[in-house]
Structure formats: C-alpha cells, structure tokens
Amino acid sequence: MALPLTGPISLSQVNTELGRATGTTISLGDAEVRGLAGVATGAIGLGALRGKSAQFTHTITSHQQELNLHTYLQGQGWDGTNKVEVTVASGIYIWSDTTTTPALDMGGVFPGGLTLVNRGFIMGKGGDGGYQLTDRTSYVAPTSGGPAIGLTGPITIDNAAGYIGGGGGGGAASTGSVLAFFVTPVHSPGGGGAGGGRGGAMPYGDTSSLVMGAFGLGGAIGQPGSVATNSNNFAGETIPSHGGAGGAGGAGVTTGGGL
Template identity: 85%
Template sequence: MALPSTGPLSLSQVNTELGRATGATISLGDAGVRGLAGVVNGAIGLGTLRGKSAQFTHTITSHQQELDLHTYLQAQGWDGTSKVEVTVAAGIYIWSDTTTIPALDMGGAFPGGLTLVNRGFIMGKGGDGGYQLADRSSYVAPTAGGPAIGLTGPIIIDNAAGYIGGGGGGGAAATGQPIAILSTAVHSPGGGGAGGGRGGAMPYGNTSSLVMGAFGSGGAIGQPGSVATNSNNWAGATVPSHGGAGGAGGAGAVEGGGL
C-alpha cells in the first residue's frame, strides 16, 4: 500500500511500507528510505516519500508466449529489488510452444518477494500423440507435456480465479482388428495433449510406396486443434476442445490391400 499523498505522514508509516516494525529505528538517511524515495544522494525530506510504494504492481493484459517474468517486469519499470505483485488479467493466455520451456518462467531472483495473481490461463505445451512409422510396424511413443511455471525462488500464487496446468501428455496409438471376423487391420494414432500437442501422423499409400501423413496441428489460443491428415478419418470423429491452443486429434484409418 502506497504512502499517503496528502495529510499526515510519519516515519512509523514509512517503516510499515518498508515491511519493518512500526517502532523500529529509522532515519531519512537510511538506504531503504532513500531507495523508497528514489533519492540516492543529497537532501531528503518526508515530502519526497509521499505517494511512494515499496511494492511494484503490474497487470498483464496481452497474451504472452514463453514469458520470462523477471525480464518482462524490468521492461515495465521494476527496479529489480522491490516487492512485486503481478496479475494475469481475465481471459489472458500465457503459453509455451515447446515442452522444454515453461509457459511462465520466474527468470531470476525477486529479493523483495513475488506474488502472482492469476485470473487467466497459464498452460504448458501438450505432448505429441503416438503413431506408427511408414513401415507400419515401428512405433513412436507419445511424448510428455511441458511445465506451466518454472520456479527460481519463493513465490506466492493466488489462482482462485484462474487456471494453471502443465501440457497434457500425448495419447497412445492403437492398431488391431476390432472384430474377430475381420482380417483388415485398423490403425488409430493418438491425440495430442491439451495445450497444443500435435495429433499423431498416419502412414498412407499402397504397400510398396508408403509415406507419412502430417501431424494434426494444435489450435490457436483457446481453440481446438485439427485432425491429422492424409488418411481416412473416422466417420463422426470429433476434435478435442481443450483450451490454450487445444490438442489435435489423431487420424483413424483402415489398412488397404495395396499392390
């Protein structure tokens, strides 16, 4: 809470603003007091402390990809030492496009402490769905999703009105004969994990010239992803509707006789 801009102002109030005991020894020449006032050298009086706050507050109001919070806040005017309270506004997405980088990384030390109030979405990257290679025998396993937040020190998080989640792991692929009387094999790549994971690809073509189809791509912010292409998608298949660049669906196909 900032010091009053008008009316009475005492050194005990300055102590409180600095996080000290009200009756602690204090003088206008203290380094902490000068830092709060923004007066490194020279004359200083109580008037220079009016309206000053030991806490830096900021609200993130635009979508952010792979946010380095330490660097971002310094660009917004944070001095690198004072206490910070940062709010992610409602409807704002902070996300990652790689499973090895968090959606939000603290990025460094916060000597005065850090409070994160999340009213939006902080989401890690989803993992890829599993799939078979063009030889229709080798299998690529699904991958794990990535983290939502990377910590470099203490943090207080208020997530009462928001959503924080690591990316979902990709789904496994399936192959086999769904009905005992059928001899035709059925293949179904796994769906991508929530948070923009890609749906598994599908081999297609005749048996002497098999090639790999495309992955189903993750969707835009808050939108479903697409189904993997270049195969016979299951009739009536639906695309996952996970938020935060939704996971994509794996295609389904029935193996043909070929040449």
C-alpha cells in the first residue's frame, strides 16, 4: 500500500510500508528509506516519500512464451529488491513450447517477496504421443509433459480466477493387427498431451514400401490440436488412420506438474 499523497505522513507509516516491525528505529537517512524515496544522497524530507510504495505492481497483458519472470519484471522497471505483486490478466496465456522449460520460471530471487495473481492460463508443454516407425518393430514411446511453473524461492499464488497446469503426458499408441495375415502388431498413433503436445504418426504404404505419415500437431494457444490423416494401403487394402489431436487440459497444480 503506497504512502499517502496528501495529509499527515509519519515515519511510523514509512516503517509499515517497508515491512518493518512496529517500533523499529528509523530515520530519514536510512538506506531503505532513501531507496523508497528515490533520494540516494543529500537533503531528504518526509515530502519525498509521498505516494511512494515499497511494492512493485505490474499486470501482464500480452501472451508470453517461456517467461523468465525475474528478467521480465526488471525490464518493466522493478529494482530487483522491492516486494512484487504481478497479475496475469484474464484471457492471457503463458505457455512453453518445450517440456524441459517451464511456462513461467521465477528466474531468480525476490528479496521482498513475490505474489502472483493469475487470472489467465499458465500451462506447461504437453508430451508427444507414441508411434511406431516404418520397420513395424521399433516403437517410440510417449513423452511426459513439462512443468507449468519453475520455482527459485518462496512465492504466494492467488489462482482463484485462473488456471495453472503442467502439460499432459502423451498418449500411448494402441496395438493390434491391421490385417489377419500381419504377424507384427501395428501401433495406432497416440494423441498429444494437452499444452501443445504432438500426436503420433502412422506409417503407411504397402508392405514393401512404408513411409511415415504426418504428425498430429498441438494447437495454438486456446485452440485444439490438428488431426493428421492419411490413407494407408497395405497389400491392396485401404485403412484410414490418424495422429491424435491434443488431449484434454490438465487440472490444478501439483509438485510434479510445476509447482
């Protein structure tokens, strides 16, 4: 809460703004007080503290990919020391395109404390769906989803009006024989995990010339994934198959899912 712009102002109020305990010894020459006032040296009076706040507040109003919060906020004017309250506006997506990087990474230490008010969507990258290679024996397993938030210190999160979720794991491919005379099982491609995971692909062609089909792609922010389809010809038989679109969104926040 900022110090008053008009009316009485006291050093006791300054102590409170700085998060100090009641009764803590304070003077206008203290480094923290000068920092709050923005007067590094020279004469200083209570008037220099009017309207000043020890808390930096900012609202994120544009979509962000793989956001390093520490670096981002410094670019918005945060001094790297004061308490921070950052809000993700309604309808805003913070996401990742890789399962090895969180959608939102704190990125460093917040000495004054950090409060995150999320009214948007913070979502980790979904895992890729499983699929079979053209040799009809090698199987590429589905991958795990990535984290939503990477922590580097204490944080307070208000998620009452938002969504936070680690990426969903990719779906496993189903196994079966396309035709009765196939001895080697065929794996139908698995769907991608929520958060943009890629669906699996299906080999196609005849038994002497197999090629990989297209992969189902994860959707853009707020959109469903695409479905990759192809007409597969096995020994004269035409069998449709497809790579699955992204799965349903992951719910909530868990330690393994990014928080």
